[in-house]
Amino acid sequence: MIHDSPRSPKNRNMRIRAAHPLKVISLSNPNKRALEELTPSDLCYYWDTQPPTASQLAFANKIFIPSRHSPTKLWSASKFRTTPLSSVEPEVAFLGRSNVGKSSLLNAIMGQEICWTSSKPGRTREMNAFGIGGTKGGEHKVVLLDMPGYGKASRAEWGMEIMKYLQGRKQLRRAFILIDSEHGIKQNDADILGLFRRYAIPHQVVLSKVDKILAKGKKQMKTGASAIGIQRLQDVLRTLRPLVQPDPSASDGPGALGEILTCSADTPVGPGRVLGVDAVRWAILSAAGIDGSLEGALPTSDKHT
Ligand SMILES: Nc1nc2c(ncn2[C@@H]2O[C@H](COP(=O)(O)OP(=O)(O)OP(=O)(O)O)[C@@H](O)[C@H]2O)c(=O)[nH]1
Numbered sequence: 001m002i003h004d005s006p007r008s009p010k011n012r013n014m015r016i017r018a019a020h021p022l023k024v025i026s027l028s029n030p031n032k033r034a035l036e037e038l039t040p041s042d043l044c045y046y047w048d049t050q051p052p053t054a055s056q057l058a059f060a061n062k063i064f065i066p067s068r069h070s071p072t073k074l075w076s077a078s079k080f081r082t083t084p085l086s087s088v089e090p091e092v093a094f095l096g097r098s099n100v101g102k103s104s105l106l107n108a109i110m111g112q113e114i115c116w117t118s119s120k121p122g123r124t125r126e127m128n129a130f131g132i133g134g135t136k137g138g139e140h141k142v143v144l145l146d147m148p149g150y151g152k153a154s155r156a157e158w159g160m161e162i163m164k165y166l167q168g169r170k171q172l173r174r175a176f177i178l179i180d181s182e183h184g185i186k187q188n189d190a191d192i193l194g195l196f197r198r199y200a201i202p203h204q205v206v207l208s209k210v211d212k213i214l215a216k217g218k219k220q221m222k223t224g225a226s227a228i229g230i231q232r233l234q235d236v237l238r239t240l241r242p243l244v245q246p247d248p249s250a251s252d253g254p255g256a257l258g259e260i261l262t263c264s265a266d267t268p269v270g271p272g273r274v275l276g277v278d279a280v281r282w283a284i285l286s287a288a289g290i291d292g293s294l295e296g297a298l299p300t301s302d303k304h305t
């Protein structure tokens, strides 16, 4: 069955919090960790970089809090030549196989169901741009792009337009490529990772739908994550490292950023918070060069999470 959303303009303004009312979880199993306590170090793999600190995560979450002017749908384009040239804001793009969860993750990042999602592959058919952190009449801090998926139910011309965008877009700071945690890197994912390297496009891997790795089913997931589930996720991340960042001597160009993030876009962990999304928000701001230092928002020393 297709679950298209948003179904109406009313839904468009629905906050994630309203869509997933937070339930207080009482953990009866002492071997499980509450989802809201899991840090980026538990969920992600950082080998060239440091995990974000608690203050950095709080700063990132603050920037993405929905307001009257953020997020804002800026433009849609099916052809690279119709994308607006004049914008100056830094952009990041979300790519991946169809149905991997790009639009769902973007809704979680933006705290609003602004992108269309569906259980059927091929839902997003254009490049859709959303501005974040805007003020009345002012520029946005960063622009997020939801891209059509590749693979099942996609079209060759979408792939060509996406490649033109990736190679030609001056505003692009980083491409985030989503990999389904259950299925791993498929041939078309490996092909696009190879293209990123060949054309030296800065990119980072995000593992989606990690609820499927952390627990057996949604019911189990609600009661927290077991040590075995977290270890299983860490094992998956370690096997991905050489594939996303091959040995430079055997590689045709620069590999992915030396960290792999993970997320479960439909697992709420607190008011306005979704599993893994804080760290993705911080990575977006880092890619855009917004690290809180100019805003004076962050202390100089802080513990990494
Ligand atoms: N279990 C689980 N399902 C998810 C998660 N994120 C998204 N989904 C489901 O995956 C399906 C596809 O989600 P979309 O966000 O539309 O995927 P997409 O990558 O944008 O797909 P296209 O636009 O077709 O390329 C939907 O049924 C979502 O509910 C997740 O974290 N866990």
Ligand SMILES: [Mg+2]
Residues within 6 Å of the ligand: 102, 103, 104, 116, 117, 123, 124, 146, 147, 148, 149
């Ligand atoms: Mg989509």
